Amino acid sequence: MGNVMMEGKPSKPKQPQTAKYINRDLSWIEFNRRVLEEAQDGSTPLLERIKFLSIVSTNLDEFMSVRAAGLTDQVKAGYNKADFTGYTPDGLLRRIRKRTGNMVQDQYRTYRELTRTLGKEGLVFAAYDDLNASQKKQMDRYYHDIVYPVLTPMAVDQSRPFPLVHSLHLYLAVVLQKERDREDEEPYFAIVQVPSNLSRTIQVPGRSNSVKMTYIMLEDLIETHIQSLFAGYTALAVHPFRLTRNADLTLNEEGAEDLLEEIEKELRRRRWGSPVRLEAAKGIHPYALDLLKEELEIADNTFLIEGPLDLSFLMKFAATLPGFDAFRYPKLEPGYPREFEETDDLFEALRTGDMLLYHPYESFAAVDDFLEQAATDPAVMAIKMTLYRVSGNSALVQSLARAAEAGKQVTVVVELKARFDEERNIAWARKLEKAGCHVVYGLVGLKTHAKITLVVRQEEDGLRRYVHVGTGNYNGSTARLYTDIGLFTTHPDVGDDATVLFNEMTGYSTPHDWKAFGVAPADMKAKLFALIRREAEHAAAGRPARIIAKMNALSHQEMVDELYAASQAGVKIDLIVRGVCCLKPGVPGLSENITVRSIVDRFLEHSRLFSFDNGGEPQVWLSSADWMTRNLTRRIELMCPVVDLRLRDIVLQILRLSLMDNVKARQLQPNGQYVRANNALTPFRSQFEALDVVTWKQWRP
Incomplete structure (x- = not known):
C-alpha cells in the first residue's frame, strides 16, 4: 500500500547554466515536501499527521492542473525558451515528473505507516474479505x-x-x-x-x-x-x-x-x-x-499507485472522526479583541486609535461585527469592499446585502477569477446584485487581490472614513486556519488612498500619487525597490540597515536582484517565505547577508509583513501581495503602512517570533534544499508562543 511508479524512464535533464536562482516549480515541490515532513513528524498528533498527508494530495492536484499543465501546453506548442532560472519547459517538466514521482512514493509509504499506527489505536481500514459474515451482510445491504x-x-x-x-x-x-x-x-x-x-x-x-x-x-x-x-x-x-x-x-x-x-x-x-x-x-x-x-491521449505522466488514489479524503475523515480528540491539537478558541468587547459602538472604539487583529488567535468575528454595525448604523453613508474568496455562509455578504436594502451606497469589487472559487463568487455576485449592491468585476486583465473595506460615516465634525486592510481574504473559515493580520484605521491618508483606490477599480481614474499605500501594478514594485535601496544607502553610511520580510512566495527576478544588491551593500536581510523562493541565500559575494526560512506548522502561514530598519526609525507594512511577478504586475494589490507605534511594535514582535522558531522552521540552503533550523537552545515554536495568552496580552498593554 505504499508504492508509486512512473510509467517510462524520462531522460535526465541537463543542469541549467544559471546558478543565481532557484526554479519556481522545483521550489514549490520542496515546499510540498515540507508539508509531507509534517505528516512524517512523530511529535505531531496522529490525526493532524493524517491531515497533512491529505494536504500533500490537494496541493499536488492544483500544481499538476495549473503549473504542470501550463508547461505541457508550452511543450506541445514547441516553445523551448529557457526561463530566468535556466530551464526549458521540456527539461523542467521531466524534472518535475521525477521529483513528484519520488514524493508520491514517499507519501504512500507514510500512508502505510500511519494506517498501521491508526490500527494500533483502534482505527482499522479493512478489505471486504477481512469482514465477518455479519459485517459483510450489513455492507451488502449498504451497497x-x-x-x-x-x-x-x-x-x-x-x-x-x-x-x-x-x-x-x-x-x-x-x-x-x-x-x-x-x-x-x-x-x-x-x-x-x-x-x-x-x-x-x-x-x-x-x-x-x-x-x-x-x-x-x-x-x-x-x-x-x-x-x-x-x-x-x-x-x-x-x-x-x-x-x-x-x-x-x-x-x-x-x-x-x-x-x-x-x-x-x-x-x-x-x-x-x-x-x-x-x-x-x-x-x-x-x-x-x-x-x-x-x-485520454496521455503517455508521459502516468502514476501507478499501490494504495487508495486521492488521499484528500483523509482531511474530512480526520476532522469528523468522533472521540479521538487526544490525537488532535487542542481546540483553539480565538479571543475577541478587547477594544470591541468593551463597547457597543465599534466606531467609537476605532476613533480612539487604530486596532490590529492577529488571526487565528483573535476572532474574525470582529470584522463581521464591524460590517454588521456599518450595515445597520443610520450614520453610515457608504460601504465599499473587495471580495476575493469568501466562506460558504459569509456573514459579511449578508451584512452587505442588508446595507444595500437599507438604502446605503454599497459597492463590492468581486474577483470572479479567483482560481477554483469562480462558481462560488459568481453566486455571491448575483446575490449582492439582487440585494441592490453595485457589483464590479475589477479591471480588464487584472485580478483584484487587495483586501480592503471602506466605510464612510457622517459624524458631527463631518465625514469620517473607517478602513480595514488585511493580508488575507475576508473568509471566516480560513481565518481560523491561516495566520493573517488585519488593520483597522481612521488615518486620513489611508482614507484618502482607499477612496481613490475604489474609484480606480470602479471607474476611470488617472494614476494617483499615493499618500500611504503602495498599489500594484501601478507603483508597489517601484516603492518596494525604493525601500530596499534606501536600506542599502543606510548600510553604506553606517546606519542601522535591516529588512525582515514575511510572505508566501518570492519569485520575481527583479525583486531577487534588488535583494542581492542590498545584501552586497551590507544590508542584513531575513526572509520568512513559506512556499516558493527563487532566491539563493548565503552565496558568498552574492547573498551572504540573506537568510531564508520557511515555517510549516499547525496553521498556514499566510501574512505578508515587511519591515525596514530605515536607519533606526523602523517602518512596517502589511500587504496582500507576495513578491511574485503575477502579484506585482498582473494583480491589483495593496500594501499599507502601520503608523501607530504600538501596533508597529506588535508586527515587529510577530516577525521576531518567526525568526526565533527552531522547531518548525526550515532554513533554505544555497543548493535549494531546506534543513530544520534546530539547535541546542531551548525549543521555540513560534505558533505555540503566539498561542500563549499571557505572551499575547504582553504585546497589547
Whole structure:
C-alpha cells in the first residue's frame, strides 16, 4: 500500500547554466515536501499527521492542473525558451515528473505507516474479505440500498464512444468478458464513476466485544459488487483510476461583453481541459491501461499507485472522526479583541486609535461585527469592499446585502477569477446584485487581490472614513486556519488612498500619487525597490540597515536582484517565505547577508509583513501581495503602512517570533534544499508562543 511508479524512464535533464536562482516549480515541490515532513513528524498528533498527508494530495492536484499543465501546453506548442532560472519547459517538466514521482512514493509509504499506527489505536481500514459474515451482510445491504442506485456503468464500444472523464474524480476501469466468449477474444471495457457525493470511508458495524472502529473504502465495496452492474459478463479486472485536466482559465476579457457569462462558459469548458496526469492502481490490467492512455491521449505522466488514489479524503475523515480528540491539537478558541468587547459602538472604539487583529488567535468575528454595525448604523453613508474568496455562509455578504436594502451606497469589487472559487463568487455576485449592491468585476486583465473595506460615516465634525486592510481574504473559515493580520484605521491618508483606490477599480481614474499605500501594478514594485535601496544607502553610511520580510512566495527576478544588491551593500536581510523562493541565500559575494526560512506548522502561514530598519526609525507594512511577478504586475494589490507605534511594535514582535522558531522552521540552503533550523537552545515554536495568552496580552498593554 505504499508504492508509486512512473510509467517510462524520462531522460535526465541537463543542469541549467544559471546558478543565481532557484526554479519556481522545483521550489514549490520542496515546499510540498515540507508539508509531507509534517505528516512524517512523530511529535505531531496522529490525526493532524493524517491531515497533512491529505494536504500533500490537494496541493499536488492544483500544481499538476495549473503549473504542470501550463508547461505541457508550452511543450506541445514547441516553445523551448529557457526561463530566468535556466530551464526549458521540456527539461523542467521531466524534472518535475521525477521529483513528484519520488514524493508520491514517499507519501504512500507514510500512508502505510500511519494506517498501521491508526490500527494500533483502534482505527482499522479493512478489505471486504477481512469482514465477518455479519459485517459483510450489513455492507451488502449498504451497497444495494445506498450505493447501487447512484452508480452508472458506462460501456465503451462501437456504438458508445469513450465517455467524458471528469478531472480529479475517481473511476473504476472494468475489463469484462462475456460468459460464453473464448479467453483469447478481445475483452470488453467499461468505466464506473465512484460517487463523489458519498463518503469514501464507510464505517463497518463492530464485531461483538470489539472496541475497534473498522472502515472500508467505497471503491472497494463497489469493486466487490461489480458483477451487479454487468449481468451476463464476467469481470476480469477492476482497478481505480483518476485523471487530472488543465484547469487554468483562458479568458478573452477584452472581447467579452459580460465577464460573468464568459467565466461561466470557461468553467464549462474546463471539464474538457487537456489531460495532464493519469493515476491508476498499480497492477491495473494492461488492456485497461493501454486503452485509457490511448483514449485520454496521455503517455508521459502516468502514476501507478499501490494504495487508495486521492488521499484528500483523509482531511474530512480526520476532522469528523468522533472521540479521538487526544490525537488532535487542542481546540483553539480565538479571543475577541478587547477594544470591541468593551463597547457597543465599534466606531467609537476605532476613533480612539487604530486596532490590529492577529488571526487565528483573535476572532474574525470582529470584522463581521464591524460590517454588521456599518450595515445597520443610520450614520453610515457608504460601504465599499473587495471580495476575493469568501466562506460558504459569509456573514459579511449578508451584512452587505442588508446595507444595500437599507438604502446605503454599497459597492463590492468581486474577483470572479479567483482560481477554483469562480462558481462560488459568481453566486455571491448575483446575490449582492439582487440585494441592490453595485457589483464590479475589477479591471480588464487584472485580478483584484487587495483586501480592503471602506466605510464612510457622517459624524458631527463631518465625514469620517473607517478602513480595514488585511493580508488575507475576508473568509471566516480560513481565518481560523491561516495566520493573517488585519488593520483597522481612521488615518486620513489611508482614507484618502482607499477612496481613490475604489474609484480606480470602479471607474476611470488617472494614476494617483499615493499618500500611504503602495498599489500594484501601478507603483508597489517601484516603492518596494525604493525601500530596499534606501536600506542599502543606510548600510553604506553606517546606519542601522535591516529588512525582515514575511510572505508566501518570492519569485520575481527583479525583486531577487534588488535583494542581492542590498545584501552586497551590507544590508542584513531575513526572509520568512513559506512556499516558493527563487532566491539563493548565503552565496558568498552574492547573498551572504540573506537568510531564508520557511515555517510549516499547525496553521498556514499566510501574512505578508515587511519591515525596514530605515536607519533606526523602523517602518512596517502589511500587504496582500507576495513578491511574485503575477502579484506585482498582473494583480491589483495593496500594501499599507502601520503608523501607530504600538501596533508597529506588535508586527515587529510577530516577525521576531518567526525568526526565533527552531522547531518548525526550515532554513533554505544555497543548493535549494531546506534543513530544520534546530539547535541546542531551548525549543521555540513560534505558533505555540503566539498561542500563549499571557505572551499575547504582553504585546497589547
